[in-house]
Amino acid sequence: MHNNHITPPAQRYAIVIGRTYGSGGRALGRMIAERLGIAYYDKELLEAAARHGGVSTDYLERRDERTPRVVAGFMQANIGISSLPWYSLPSGGDAAYTAISDAVTAAVAAGPCVIVGRTADYVLRHSGITVVSIFVHAPIEECARRIMQRAECDNAKAARDIAERANKLRAAYYNFYTDRKWGDAAEYDLTIDSSRLPLEQLADIVIDYTRRRLAADANGNNVDKQL
Numbered sequence: 001m002h003n004n005h006i007t008p009p010a011q012r013y014a015i016v017i018g019r020t021y022g023s024g025g026r027a028l029g030r031m032i033a034e035r036l037g038i039a040y041y042d043k044e045l046l047e048a049a050a051r052h053g054g055v056s057t058d059y060l061e062r063r064d065e066r067t068p069r070v071v072a073g074f075m076q077a078n079i080g081i082s083s084l085p086w087y088s089l090p091s092g093g094d095a096a097y098t099a100i101s102d103a104v105t106a107a108v109a110a111g112p113c114v115i116v117g118r119t120a121d122y123v124l125r126h127s128g129i130t131v132v133s134i135f136v137h138a139p140i141e142e143c144a145r146r147i148m149q150r151a152e153c154d155n156a157k158a159a160r161d162i163a164e165r166a167n168k169l170r171a172a173y174y175n176f177y178t179d180r181k182w183g184d185a186a187e188y189d190l191t192i193d194s195s196r197l198p199l200e201q202l203a204d205i206v207i208d209y210t211r212r213r214l215a216a217d218a219n220g221n222n223v224d225k226q227l
Contacts, residue, residue, distance in 0.1 A: 011112075011129070011130060011214050011217070011218060012108070012111070012112060012129040012130070013112050013129055013130040013131070013132065013210065013213075013214055014107075014108050014112065014113055014114070014115055014120070014124060014127075014129060014130075014131050014132070015029070015032060015033075015113075015114045015115070015132045015134065015206065015210060016114075016115045016116075016120035016121045016124065016131060016132070016133050016134070017029045017114065017115070017116045017117070017134045017135075017136060018117065018121070018133070018134070018135040018136070018170075018174070018182065018183070018188065019116070019117070019135065019136040019137070020136070020137045020138065020143060020163065020167050020170075020183070021143060021147070021162065021163040021166035021167055021170070022138070022142075022143030022144065022145075022146040022147045022159070022162075022163045023136045023137050023138040023142075023143055023146070023194050024136065024138065024146060024194045024199060025116065025134075025136035025194070026042055026116050027199060028136055028192075028194065028199050028202055028203060028206070029042070029114045029115075029116045030042075030114075031199055031200070031203045032114050032203050032206055032207060033113070033114040035203055035207060036112070036114075036207065038111065038112040038113050038114065039107065039110065039111060039112070039113035039114070040113065040114045040116075041103075041104075041107050041113055041114070041115045041116065042115075042116040042117070045100055045103045045104060045107065045115070045118055046060045046061060046064060046100070046103075048103040048106065048107065049096075049099035049100045049102065049103040050099070052099070052102065052103065052106065054099075059095075059096065060096050060099065060100065063096040063097075064096075064100075064118075065117055065118065065169060065170055065173045066169060066172075066173055067169075067172050067173050067176045097177055100118050101118075101119075101123045104118060104120050104123045104124065105123065105124070105127070108124060108127060108129065117170070119173070119174055119177050119178055121133040121187075121188070122174075122177065122178040122180065130210075130213055130214055130217045132189050132190075132206070132209065132210045132213055133187070133188045133189045133190075134188060134189065134190045134191070134192060134206060135183060135185070135187075135188045135190070135191045135192070136191075136192050136194050137183065137191065137192070137193060137194070138193055138194045138195040139193075139195055140160055140163060140164070141156070141160075142194070142195040143159070143160075143163045144156045144159035144160045144163060145159075147159040147162055147163060170182060171183065189209070189213070190205075190206065190209060192205075192206075
């Protein structure tokens with residue numbers, strides 16, 4: 001059984017969630033944030049980045065979790081492959097990515113929070129706080145079902161196509177801006193198949209793990225060594 005509005009730990013921490021499209025990662029993140037009584041950031045990061053980064057919200061929305069245009073064509077041809085051998089980190093700073101990364105850093109500085117996507121696990125790797133990184137996935141049929149439930153389309157084939165395209169874009173974005181591989185279990189603290197248990201129970205698992213991690217880190221574990 002779980003409690004609503006759990007008293008959050010006193011330490012600074014962030015729970016960051018990568019997710020395949022339609023897996024329910026966003027819903028799980030919101031549920032965890034509500035249960036812990038902490039902030040939740042998803043699209044809200046774009047608004048914050050626009051306010052503080054000197055770029056428009058429309059500009060950020062068009063580039064949200066997308067690789068820079070200059071390599072978009074090349075990346076589409078190499079989708080699903082790990083980061084480019086000749087360019088795995090931004091050179092000179094892509095305006096959208098820099099603005100969103102700054103918003104991630106500012107969100108964590110404001111207090112404990114849940115952040116969905118935007119390579120938050122990578123951005124916060126040297127933050128000095130406990131970062132619990134999660135990747136949520138599900139079989140494509142389950143993701144398609146969720147997508148249809150959200151009324152994004154009305155047939156399973158179209159839903160699968162939407163999910164597969166979105167996953168390729170997210171993988172390209174993550175791999176391009178980090179030295180990691182999107183969806184690789186070795187890159188995360190927890191990987192979760194959201195089709196196995198109800199979201200409420202998955203939230204229990206994440207919250208329990210987070211509390212245990214915080215207790216371990218408070219007792220002297222090196223936060224950075226696991227990131």
